[in-house]
Amino acid sequence: MHHDPQIWGDDVNEFRPDRFAHGISSASKMNFAFLPFSSGPRFCEGQNFAMMETKMALAMMLRSIHFELSSSYLHAPFPIITLLPQYGAPLVLHYL
Ligand code: HEM
Incomplete structure (x- = not known):
């Protein structure tokens, strides 16, 4: 399957x-x-x-990865039972 x-x-x-x-x-x-x-x-x-x-x-x-919030992140908390980032939360990953 x-x-x-x-x-x-x-x-x-x-x-x-x-x-x-x-x-x-x-x-x-x-x-x-x-x-x-x-x-x-x-x-x-x-x-x-x-x-x-x-x-x-x-x-x-x-x-072994450091996470940093991307500069494209737009802060827009959106309530659906809990708060969610309306446009997501793009991250930049740095390998340590
Ligand atoms: C990613 C890991 C695993 C996957 C994808 C997986 C998948 C499966 C699948 C598809 C079956 C059914 C096989 C059939 O229908 O003939 C099965 C059966 C079984 N698995 Fe796993 N398995 C995993 C890990 C494990 C581990 C870690 C254990 C034990 C510590 C385990 C113990 C068993 C046992 C005992 C059965 C037989 C159940 C029965 O026939 O009643 N499996 N497994």
């Missing part, structure tokens, strides 16, 4: 994390096409552990 061009498009084999920029359900032509840990009674037993490991690895990698 994760390799089907009818679901993901002709660029299915390309590494394009931006597919998920608007959430998992918008990433493909089928709402529930992304099931990396499978689903149902035999879904992955290690899902929570794997996700925790991934977050720890990401946190370790982020330690």
Whole structure:
């Protein structure tokens, strides 16, 4: 299912994390096409552990990056339950 061009498009084999920029359900032509840990009674037993490991690895990698708010940032707090930056918060990444 994760390799089907009818679901993901002709660029299915390309590494394009931006597919998920608007959430998992918008990433493909089928709402529930992304099931990396499978689903149902035999879904992955290690899902929570794997996700925790991934977050720890990401946190370790982020330690070597300094984040700076881009000069294109426009301060426009927008209330949707919590406050969100209306035009996003573009960042400049500096590798330490
Ligand atoms: C990114 C990491 C992982 C991915 C993408 C993944 C994915 C999957 C998938 C798709 C299945 C179902 C396989 C099937 O239907 O035949 C599965 C099963 C399973 N996974 Fe993972 N897994 C991951 C990590 C782990 C880890 C870290 C553990 C254990 C510490 C683990 C333990 C298991 C077990 C025991 C099953 C069998 C569950 C059953 O048959 O009832 N997985 N995994």
